[in-house]
Amino acid sequence: MSPTIRVFVARLAGLSVFDPLGDPVGRVRDVVVAFSSTRSRPRVIGLVVEVAQRRRVFVPMTRVTSVDAGQVITTGLVNMRRFEQRTNETLVLAELLERPVSVQSPDETFQGTVEDVAMEQRGKDWSITKVFCRKTSSTPARGLRLTRRRGETILVAIEDVTGLQTQSADQGAAKLLENYDDLRVADLAAIIHDLSKQRRAEVAAALDDDKLADILEELPEDDQVEILGGLDTGRAADILEAMQPDDAADLLAELSTERQEQLLQLMEPDEAAPLRRLLTYDEKTAGGLMTTEPVILGPEATIAEALAVVRREELHPALASCIFVCRPPLETPTGRYLGLVHIQRLLREPPHSSVGSVLDKGIEPMPADAPLERVTRMLATYNLVAVPVVDPDGRFLGAVTVDDVLDHILPEDWREDRHEVTHG
Template identity: 60%
Template sequence: MFISHLSGVAVFDPNGDEVGRVRDVVVILRVGKLPPRVLGLVVEVVSRRRIFLPMTRVTSLESGQVITTGVVNLRRFEQRAAETLVLGELLDRRVRLVDGGEEVTVLDVAMVQLPARREWEIDKVFVRRGKGGPLRRRGEALTVEWSAVTGFSAEEQGQGAATLLATFEQLRPADLANVLHHLSAKRRAEVAAALDDDRLADVLEELPEDDQVEILGKLAEERAADVLEAMDPDDAADLLSELPEEDKERLLELMRPQDAAPLRRLLTYEERTAGGLMTTEPIVLRPDATVADALARVRNKDLSPALAAQVYVCRPPDETPTGKYLGVVHFQRLLRDPPFTLVGSIVDTDLRPLPPDTSLPAVTSYLATYNMVAAPVVDESGSLLGAVTVDDVLDHLLPEDWRDSAAHDTTTGLTPVPGLREATDEQH
C-alpha cells in the first residue's frame, strides 16, 4: 500500500463512527538494509488535534478506509527523536540507488503487512530519476526495493516539497496550515517556499503568530512583501505588528503603495478595537448600483462568507475610506428584490455603524445583539473605513493557543486509554 494513498483517509471505529482522518504515517528507520518498521498513524480527530494510532490498533486498511479496534488515546501526538514522518519528511528527499549511485527523488513509499499479526514495514520506494544515460529519459519513474536505495538517514538541506504539496493539494487553507504547524521548522520553510503567493497567504492567515513570523522571516524580502499583498489587509496588519519596527517599515516600503496604504491605516488603531479588527476591503457600492451588480460582487469566490453576507452603500469614492456612508443591504434582501432595483432604495439605515475605537467587548455585543456576522466601521466624518467580521472577533476572543488547546477539543465518543502509546515502546 503506497502511503500517499492514505493521506486524508477516514478512520472508523467498529461501529462505523468516524474517529478522524489520516495525516501521516510514523516509522522508525533501522540500521543497515533493514526496512523501516511502521509504528502507527497520525490521525487528526474532529477538533483538529493530532493523535497517535498504533498499528496494533488497526484491524483493516481496505477500500479507502481505516478500521480500528475502537479504543484510541486522545492525548496529543508528540514526535519522538527516533521517529520519522513519511509524508512530512521522506517525500521529495533525494537519495541514491545502491546500484550505480545515481541520485533520485522519492515520490512515494509503500508498506506491506508482515505475517506477524498487525505488523507493517516499508518495503518499496517509488522514485524519479534525474539525468540518466543516453538510454534513460529524464524524469523516468520506477519502483525499487527499500534495500536498493541509500541516503534516508542523513538530514538533507534544500529538500523539495512538490510531492508533499501534491499529497495535500485538496486541503483547505486551515487544514494545510495545521499540516505545516506540525512539520519541523526546516520542512515548514521548504513547504512555504514551494507554495505560490496566494496559497501561502491563505495558509499564513490560519497559522499561529509564531509560525507566521518564522515563515515570513525565512522568505526573501521581496517575496515576503508579495505575500503580504496577497493576504487580507487585517491579517497582514496583524502579522506586521508582530515584527520589529525596522522590519515592518522595510516590508511596507517594498509593497505597492496601494496595498501598503490600508495596512498603515490599520496599524494606527489599537489591536482590540473595531479599527484594529476590521478589514479594509468590504463590498462597497454606490447608491445607483443595482441588485444585479450587488449579487455579482457577492458571488466572488475569494470573499469569505462573512464579507459576502452584506454590501455597504456609500457615496463615491467607493474605496475605503469612502465618501459618505449611507447604510447596508443584507444578502437576503438582495435575493428578495428584482435585479434592476437600485441598492440605494433598499438600504438599511437603522443599523448604526461602529466608531473605529469601539472596544472588542462592545463589538462582540453589537454582533450578538443584532444577529450580525459583520458590522460597518465609520469615522467621525461619516466615511466607511472597513468592516468587522465575526471570524476576526472570534480570533481575538479565543485564547492565543486555541488551535492547540485541549480545552476546545471535542471528543469522538471513544474512551481514552492512558499509556496506550507507551504500549508500543517495544516496537522502538
C-alpha cells in the same frame, strides 16, 4: 509461517479506517516511521488518522489488525489526543516523498527521487523494505545504444538507498500538498503547524502567494512570523499584499518597527496605505479589528450589480453578507457613509432598483476607537455578522466581521488547541 504483507504507503492516503464492528474511525493521512542506527530498515510505528472535526490522532501499528481491500481495520481503541510528532519520528507522506536519494544496488548506481515506499509486516512488526524511485540522471549504456530514458522508475531495496534521513533544502513539497489537496485552508494550516520548522519553510516555498497568504491567516502568530522571516524580503511583501489587510496588519504588528517599514516600502503604495492606517489603532478597538476591504458601492449601483459583486468566489462569506453604501470615493476612507444593505434584502428586490433605495440605516456605525466589548455587544444584540466603522466626519473606514471578533475573544492559543479533545 504467515505470508509477508506488502503495502505501498502512498496508496494508504485517504483510506477509511474502521473499528472491528465496521464503524468508521477516520481516514489515513500519513504513516509514522522511526529510523535507527541499529536497524537497516526503518520501523513503522503507527498511522496518523484524521477523525471527526479534522483532528489528527496517532494510531499505533499494534492497534492495526488489517490493511487490505482498500481499508484499514483497528482494534477500536484509539487515543483521541491530537497527534504531535516527536523528534525521532518521520512522516512518510509529508517528509519522505520526493526526497532526493542515492541508490547503489548490485546492478547499478544512480541518483533519484522517492515516489513511494513499501512497508511490510513480518509477524507483528511493520518496517519499510522497498523504495520506489524515479531516476533523475541518465545511466550511460555501452556501445552505440541510447541511454536510459530520463525519469525511469525502479523499485529498490531500502538497504540500497542513502539520503532518506538527510534533510534537504531541495526536497520537494508537491506530494505533501497533493495528499492534502482536499482540505480546507484552516485544516491545511493545522497540518503545516505540526511540521518541523524546516519542512514548514519548504512547504511555504512550494505554495503560490495567494494560497500561502490564506494559510498564514489561519496560523498562530509565532508560525506566521517564522514563515514570513524565512522568505526573501520581496516575496514577504507580496504575501502581505495578498493577505486580508487586517490580518496583514496584525502580522506586521509582531515585527520590529524597522522590519515593518522595510516591508511596507516594498509594497505597492495603495496596498501599504491601509496597513499603515490599521497599525495606528489599538488592536482591541474597532479600528484595530476592521478590514479595509469590505464590499463598497455607491447609492446609484443597481441590485443586479450588487449581487454580481457578492457572488465572487474569493469573497469571504462574512464580507459577502452585506454591502456598505457610501458617497465617492469608494476606497477607504470613503465619502460619507450612507448605510448598509443585507444580501437577503437584495434577493427580494427588483434587479434594476438601486441599492440606495433599500438602505438599512438602523445599524449605527462604530467609531474607530470603540472597544472590543462594545463591538461584540453590537454584533450579538442585532444578530449581525459585520458592523461598519467610521471616522468623526462620517467617512467609512472599514468593517468588523464576527470572525475578527472571535479571533480576539478566544484564548490566545486557540489555533494551537482547536483540534484538542476535552475529556470528561
